[in-house]
Amino acid sequence: MDDTDQIVLSVDGLQVLIDVLTADGYRVIGPTVREKAIVYDDVASVADLPRGWTDEQDGGRYRLVRRDDSALFGFAVGASSWKQFLHRPVVKLWRARRSKNSWQVVPEVPPVERLAFIGVRACELEAIKLQDQVLLEGEHPDSHYQARRDNVFVVAVNCAVAGGTCFCVSMSTGPKAESGYDLALTEISDGEEGTVFVAEAGSGRGRSLLAKLPHRPASAADRQSAKAVSERTAASMGREMRSDDLHELLHRNLDHPHWDAVAQRCLTCGNCTMVCPTCFCTTVEDASDLTGKEASRTRRWDSCFTIDFSYLHGGSVRTSGGARYRQWLTHKLATWFDQFGTSGCVGCGRCITWCPVGIDITAEVEAIRDSEAD
Amino acid sequence: MVYRPEAVNTRRGTADATVPSVARVRRRWREGPHTWTLELEPEDGELPQFAAGQFNMLTAFGIGEAAISVSGDPGSKGTLVHTVRAVGPVSTALATLQSGDYVGLRGPFGTGWPMQEAQQRDVVIVSGGLGLAPLRPAIYHLLAERQRYGRVAVLYGSRSPGDILFRRELQRWRGELDMDVKVTVDHAPDDWRGNVGVVTSFIPRTTFDPANSVALVCGPELMMAFTVSALQDAGVRDEAIYISMERNMKCAVGLCGHCQFGTTLVCRDGPVLPFDRVRDMLTIPEI
Numbered sequence: 001m002d003d004t005d006q007i008v009l010s011v012d013g014l015q016v017l018i019d020v021l022t023a024d025g026y027r028v029i030g031p032t033v034r035e036k037a038i039v040y041d042d043v044a045s046v047a048d049l050p051r052g053w054t055d056e057q058d059g060g061r062y063r064l065v066r067r068d069d070s071a072l073f074g075f076a077v078g079a080s081s082w083k084q085f086l087h088r089p090v091v092k093l094w095r096a097r098r099s100k101n102s103w104q105v106v107p108e109v110p111p112v113e114r115l116a117f118i119g120v121r122a123c124e125l126e127a128i129k130l131q132d133q134v135l136l137e138g139e140h141p142d143s144h145y146q147a148r149r150d151n152v153f154v155v156a157v158n159c160a161v162a163g164g165t166c167f168c169v170s171m172s173t174g175p176k177a178e179s180g181y182d183l184a185l186t187e188i189s190d191g192e193e194g195t196v197f198v199a200e201a202g203s204g205r206g207r208s209l210l211a212k213l214p215h216r217p218a219s220a221a222d223r224q225s226a227k228a229v230s231e232r233t234a235a236s237m238g239r240e241m242r243s244d245d246l247h248e249l250l251h252r253n254l255d256h257p258h259w260d261a262v263a264q265r266c267l268t269c270g271n272c273t274m275v276c277p278t279c280f281c282t283t284v285e286d287a288s289d290l291t292g293k294e295a296s297r298t299r300r301w302d303s304c305f306t307i308d309f310s311y312l313h314g315g316s317v318r319t320s321g322g323a324r325y326r327q328w329l330t331h332k333l334a335t336w337f338d339q340f341g342t343s344g345c346v347g348c349g350r351c352i353t354w355c356p357v358g359i360d361i362t363a364e365v366e367a368i369r370d371s372e373a374d
Numbered sequence: 375m376v377y378r379p380e381a382v383n384t385r386r387g388t389a390d391a392t393v394p395s396v397a398r399v400r401r402r403w404r405e406g407p408h409t410w411t412l413e414l415e416p417e418d419g420e421l422p423q424f425a426a427g428q429f430n431m432l433t434a435f436g437i438g439e440a441a442i443s444v445s446g447d448p449g450s451k452g453t454l455v456h457t458v459r460a461v462g463p464v465s466t467a468l469a470t471l472q473s474g475d476y477v478g479l480r481g482p483f484g485t486g487w488p489m490q491e492a493q494q495r496d497v498v499i500v501s502g503g504l505g506l507a508p509l510r511p512a513i514y515h516l517l518a519e520r521q522r523y524g525r526v527a528v529l530y531g532s533r534s535p536g537d538i539l540f541r542r543e544l545q546r547w548r549g550e551l552d553m554d555v556k557v558t559v560d561h562a563p564d565d566w567r568g569n570v571g572v573v574t575s576f577i578p579r580t581t582f583d584p585a586n587s588v589a590l591v592c593g594p595e596l597m598m599a600f601t602v603s604a605l606q607d608a609g610v611r612d613e614a615i616y617i618s619m620e621r622n623m624k625c626a627v628g629l630c631g632h633c634q635f636g637t638t639l640v641c642r643d644g645p646v647l648p649f650d651r652v653r654d655m656l657t658i659p660e661i
């Protein structure tokens with residue numbers, strides 16, 4: 001996209017954006033404050049956005065605090081991710097009915113819902129791409145994910161602050177949105193004109209939508225301010241992780257004692273897998289009615305931290321906590337490359353923040369790398 | 375790089391691979407303790423082609439689904455043969471279906487045995503327990519195309535004489551002049567006149583050209599590990615050894631994550647995997 005296509009929107013312009021998307025039949029979803037956390041949920045107006053809030057994050061710690069300005073997007077990411085809207089936590093796959101002398105299987109047709117995501121972060125765009133790759137680009141695409149994914153309008157917002165557990169710079173996934181969006185905004189809060197957004201389109205439909213919004217062209221100074229926002233954020237990452245050697249490092253250290261050391265702390269609660277925007281594992285449950293004439297299958301999110309996950313007749317493959325933590329971490333950072341050709345981690349930091357005991361993926365990798373050097 | 379030897383097109387009638395079609399149990403017979411073979415025919419439409427070594431997902435409606443290898447002849451059209459050992463709720467429900475009952479059917483999935491690559495070479499088949507089921511289609515294929523292959527050895531280990539699967543076939547195959555069939559059991563009553571001991575002990579006593587052979591191995595993981603080292607000792611190269619892996623499977627199409635075995639998704643990259651691809655992982659506990 002050419003720089004000259006950048007425009008400037010006011011907060012009122014952002015409201016018009018929400019209105020236009022709603023009028024176009026989109027369910028508009030964005031960040032909003034619920035129970036002392038920022039979650040993604042329906043937003044009807046800019047008043048629903050977390051104006052003046054920011055988040056303090058660290059291992060096992062998340063707190064919303066007041067900002068001293070009125071920024072609408074002055075925070076990083078919360079526990080919820082866009083995954084819940086695309087790769088639904090619970091999906092009915094099919095129902096079957098017993099007729100006189102056979103069974104008839106009726107696939108559950110995913111309802112078509114147009115979703116507009118407002119405030120997608122750069123790392124989250126990359127996470128969506130990773131899930132697209134796993135769930136759509138294999139030989140057997142997931143029709144439920146596909147139906148939702150096909151109907152999404154993405155408004156990215158470049159991060160103006162880095163969270164305490166963010167390390168997107170290390171993973172080359174942020175903080176500035178590079179692709180995968182329809183519109184990308186950079187918030188310049190509390191300037192001479194109040195809070196404004198430098199906006200650019202990343203798709204044809206993004207471009208035509210921008211044209212419908214009240215705006216003014218972006219000046220060289222506006223563009224400079226937007227650039228400075230991303231640069232400042234990049235310079236203030238909460239975490240760092242060397243990522244160029246991960247595949248080899250971890251493959252070399254599958255029997256490292258550090259896995260058992262982590263297991264001493266890990267509760268195998270699976271929180272990290274639930275909040276991770278790239279974790280995609282699911283299980284299925286079959287059910288029948290009392291007469292045995294109806295049967296159905298439901299798919300739901302699963303976690304590699306459960307014992308059942310790897311169960312084979314006679315016992316589970318991964319019984320120890322160390323083996324389960326190793327499975328999770330090495331999948332994210334090493335075997336994802338073997339299976340899908342990329343890293344499975346985008347550096348969003350959620351697994352660090354939402355781990356009840358503050359286990360830190362960047363620190364565990366570092367511990368293994370350090371001990372190897374000895 | 376995804377390894378897929380001779381996998382046939384795995385799409386079935388329904389557009390969505392997670393939705394089963396319906397098949398009817400045509401016949402069912404007992405194979406051994408808790409083990410039954412089911413012959414299935416489709417309710418409507420044609421059965422897909424399958425390659426020896428591939429598996430289907432069978433649903434006992436209202437109870438659940440399990441991965442079950444095709445154990446029948448890949449050359450016979452119209453019916454699908456599976457051998458099921460009842461070990462838990464789903465496999466018990468499947469194994470106790472009666473003729474005329476219905477199952478949900480998805481598949482075939484996964485990679486097959488390298489029957490193409492094995493042509494003009496000696497073929498050593500080593501199986502333990504139920505591991506003979508996914509190898510039986512390969513044996514049928516070898517018999518049907520016997521002239522395309524070199525020496526053929528079928529080495530089979532079972533827990534006890536009563537556990538021996540496919541007795542009649544084993545007997546018939548043993549009668550074939552150009553096939554070396556050896557059966558052993560772990561434990562036997564006094565009146566057992568056959569071999570007692572581990573199946574790997576056959577390998578040094580079997581005639582084949584290690585430099586020009588392919589080994590197909592299926593059985594419990596530990597048995598496969600021992601078999602591979604015996605084959606290596608005999609001089610078979612790692613690239614010529616194929617094993618069939620088992621992992622928990624929910625979707626069978628690479629979407630659910632359950633069947634991960636380190637670098638591979640067993641449903642997609644396996645179940646049949648060349649040993650050199652999994653060598654480093656097989657020795658690490660709890661991978």
Ligand SMILES: Cc1cc2nc3c(=O)[nH]c(=O)nc-3n(C[C@H](O)[C@H](O)[C@H](O)COP(=O)(O)OP(=O)(O)OC[C@H]3O[C@@H](n4cnc5c(N)ncnc54)[C@H](O)[C@@H]3O)c2cc1C
Nearest residue numbers: 312313440441442443457458459462463464465621622623
């Ligand atoms: C590629 C492949 C081929 C197979 N071929 C055959 C075959 O030809 N004949 C046969 O009898 N069995 C075969 N199995 C094993 C069969 O799938 C399991 O025995 C069956 O799933 C057990 O389910 P259950 O509910 O009866 O038992 P339980 O032990 O109670 O299982 C509970 C749950 O664990 C999972 N599970 C348990 N054991 C296994 C397992 N071994 N593999 C995968 N998931 C498991 C299932 O999802 C099941 O729902 C095969 C497995 C795989 C992966």
Ligand code: SF4
Nearest residue numbers: 276345346348349351
């Ligand atoms: S592994 Fe952790 S940091 Fe990486 S994408 Fe998942 S939640 Fe984010």
Ligand code: SF4
Nearest residue numbers: 266267269270272355
């Ligand atoms: S690493 Fe933390 S969040 Fe993940 S399972 Fe262990 S205790 Fe739970």
